[in-house]
Amino acid sequence: MANLRTMLRWLRGRESAITGLVGRLVRIESSSYDREGVNRLVDALAVEWRKRGARVERIRPARAAERGDVLRCEWRPAKVAAGGQILVLGHTDTVYERGTLERMPFRVRGGRAYGPGTLDMKAGLAIALAAVDAMRATGHAPRRRIVFLWTPDEEIGSEAARARIEREARRSAAVLVLEPGSGPRGRLKTARKGVGEFTVEVRGRAAHAGVNPQAGVNAVHELAMQIARVMRFGDARRGITVNADVIEGGTRTNVIAERARARVDVRVARAGDIARVTARFGGLRPILPGARVRVSGGIDRPPMERRVAEGLFAKAQRLGRELGMRIEESSTGGGSDGNFTAALGVPTLDGLGAVGAGAHTAGEFIRTRSLVERAALLAALLHRL
Numbered sequence: 229m230a231n232l233r234t235m236l237r238w239l240r241g242r243e244s245a246i247t248g249l250v251g252r253l254v255r256i257e258s259s260s261y262d263r264e265g266v267n268r269l270v271d272a273l274a275v276e277w278r279k280r281g282a283r284v285e286r287i288r289p290a291r292a293a294e295r296g297d298v299l300r301c302e303w304r305p306a307k308v309a310a311g312g313q314i315l316v317l318g319h320t321d322t323v324y325e326r327g328t329l330e331r332m333p334f335r336v337r338g339g340r341a342y343g344p345g346t347l348d349m350k351a352g353l354a355i356a357l358a359a360v361d362a363m364r365a366t367g368h369a370p371r372r373r374i375v376f377l378w379t380p381d382e383e384i385g386s387e388a389a390r391a392r393i394e395r396e397a398r399r400s401a402a403v404l405v406l407e408p409g410s411g412p413r414g415r416l417k418t419a420r421k422g423v424g425e426f427t428v429e430v431r432g433r434a435a436h437a438g439v440n441p442q443a444g445v446n447a448v449h450e451l452a453m454q455i456a457r458v459m460r461f462g463d464a465r466r467g468i469t470v471n472a473d474v475i476e477g478g479t480r481t482n483v484i485a486e487r488a489r490a491r492v493d494v495r496v497a498r499a500g501d502i503a504r505v506t507a508r509f510g511g512l513r514p515i516l517p518g519a520r521v522r523v524s525g526g527i528d529r530p531p532m533e534r535r536v537a538e539g540l541f542a543k544a545q546r547l548g549r550e551l552g553m554r555i556e557e558s559s560t561g562g563g564s565d566g567n568f569t570a571a572l573g574v575p576t577l578d579g580l581g582a583v584g585a586g587a588h589t590a591g592e593f594i595r596t597r598s599l600v601e602r603a604a605l606l607a608a609l610l611h612r613l
């Protein structure tokens with residue numbers, strides 16, 4: 229029992245060092261669209277992992293080659309008890325473009341650390357390194373080979389990394405995702421909705437709005453009616469949400485609009501609803517005579533259903549009790565790379581990263597104490613899984 233707590237105690241003495249590491253990572257700006265920035269962060273992380281005896285591999289993505297590299301760090305100390313591997317997922321990219329750091333510098337105050345990407349998720353990357361440090365320093369070996377996979381484009385859909393994530397997941401006994409925990413207590417994430425985007429494009433016919441309006445077919449009117457239709461595809465009780473969040477169309481007020489389109493965010497809680505919702509979008513037909521409607525897109529991140537996380541969550545709770553920490557769970561409408569691994573049926577537990585608030589905003593921060601607690605929890609999982 230006291231065993232795991234030695235790691236927690238060791239980590240407590242390292243809080244400011246881990247916070248310093250987060251600062252170093254935050255200061256290397258790495259927007260998803262900034263290949264050079266992401267690769268500089270990958271360089272720095274590769275150095276850290278080599279120092280810890282990991283086998284480091286950089287993979288240039290085959291798809292979306294304009295993205296940064298995927299970093300795969302395999303840690304397998306001499307005495308590993310069980311076969312197979314545990315996959316730990318994180319991402320090196322952030323939603324902040326280069327230059328953000330100037331107006332949003334990394335700073336530590338009152339137990340919090342602020343800066344672009346602190347919470348989502350430079351802290352998660354530092355927590356992984358700290359967990360390995362604690363295990364090495366206190367003689368807690370992992371039970372299996374551990375693969376840390378850091379991807380370069382999670383914030384924009386993971387096109388570059390998805391195939392690699394799925395390949396690693398298929399040979400893993402469990403997947404641990406270092407996305408931030410939810411809320412002020414940092415609840416783990418045991419369910420995530422599936423996420424997709426549909427585009428509804430309408431083609432009408434232009435005409436002078438005063439001289440010959442009867443000759444026109446108004447694409448904006450048609451689109452408005454189509455939006456009213458797709459809104460009804462939502463079903464709060466089943467966890468389906470449909471939101472047209474971007475629309476464009478028309479040219480001038482005296483010209484009947486020839487074109488209009490809407491981009492629609494769609495989320496589903498159950499995998500079984502993907503086909504149903506997709507079919508409803510595919511079934512959209514024009515309402516105004518002479519209008520044409522074209523639908524594209526789909527749900528590309530399948531939901532992470534709770535049953536896939538259940539067992540791992542129960543283990544995390546037990547380990548939490550040994551560490552003297554209360555571990556809670558939550559579900560979210562947001563997607564992560566954990567959606568892909570859970571959809572393959574591989575046990576996946578998410579939200580193991582830092583605790584804080586304001587992800588993707590100017591006020592983003594982490595609680596520095598959570599770096600210690602989360603590193604201890606991750607180390608405990610890697611030791612026992």
Ligand SMILES: [Zn+2]
Binds near residue numbers: 348349407
């Ligand atoms: Zn993230």
